[in-house]
Amino acid sequence: PGLLDTARGFLDATGNSDAGYFAAGATPTKRSNIEKITYSTDTTAIIPARLSVIKTQHAATGNQTHGYFGGGQDGDSNYLSTMDKITYVNDTRATVPGANLTSPIAYQGATGNSTHGYFGGGLSPLTNAMDKTTYSTDTTATVPSSANLSAPRRSATATGNSTHGYFAGGTPHVNTIDRIDFSSETTSAPQ
Numbered sequence: 292p293g294l295l296d297t298a299r300g301f302l303d304a305t306g307n308s309d310a311g312y313f314a315a316g317a318t319p320t321k322r323s324n325i326e327k328i329t330y331s332t333d334t335t336a337i338i339p340a341r342l343s344v345i346k347t348q349h350a351a352t353g354n355q356t357h358g359y360f361g362g363g364q365d366g367d368s369n370y371l372s373t374m375d376k377i378t379y380v381n382d383t384r385a386t387v388p389g390a391n392l393t394s395p396i397a398y399q400g401a402t403g404n405s406t407h408g409y410f411g412g413g414l415s416p417l418t419n420a421m422d423k424t425t426y427s428t429d430t431t432a433t434v435p436s437s438a439n440l441s442a443p444r445r446s447a448t449a450t451g452n453s454t455h456g457y458f459a460g461g462t463p464h465v466n467t468i469d470r471i472d473f474s475s476e477t478t479s480a481p482q
Contacts, residue, residue, distance in 0.1 A: 293328050293335030301347035303401075305358040307379055314342055314351065314360050314375075321345040321366045327382065340384035342375045350401035352408040352424075352449075356380070359408050359424055361431075362396045370395035370415040374424065374431065387429040392422050398445035402456035404473055409434075411458050411471070414445040421471070421478070438476045440469045457481065 295313065302316030306328075313335075314325045323341040328334070342360060349363025349371070358377040365371055374390040377383070392399075392410060399413030408424040410431075419440040424431045440447070440458055447461035456471045470481040 305351040348397040352401040400447040400449035402449035402451040
């Protein structure tokens with residue numbers, strides 16, 4: 292299998308059915324580079340595009356055509372709301388100000404489906420709020436409180452399918468799993 296160009300943590304990733312994209316992180320030097328792993332060959336390469344700023348503790352999600360990297364902390368540990376969008380077909384990156392998260396935040400989780408991405412929880416301050424990014428318009432808005440995680444937490448991780456997203460764990464250390472129904476934008480414990 293391929294390797295990252297250097298050992299590091301606090302990066303995030305998204306991708307489609309052909310490739311995955313790992314962005315930024317710390318070595319402990321914070322970075323902005325993006326590495327692509329091509330699934331068919333298990334090879335990695337740094338692409339020319341970089342995130343708009345050096346960042347760590349951000350979150351990422353996307354669909355079959357684009358990836359979105361939002362929030363995090365910059366090289367001076369300032370909290371960020373910026374959203375970077377990767378276009379997979381040509382490996383380019385653009386800053387999309389209309390898609391910025393609604394407040395500067397780091398340590399959030401993210402998941403989504405083919406039309407929307409959901410960024411939940413995080414720190415700055417500790418929150419359970421949920422933002423929704425609409426891919427077709429590159430805009431982000433806070434969703435109703437019915438979509439909030441069951442309790443404020445940071446460092447939760449998330450996954451999902453076309454109908455539901457699941458946010459699990461986090462700090463303070465919990466074993467909670469919250470399920471967001473994408474169609475009704477309500478969050479509950481999975482049954």
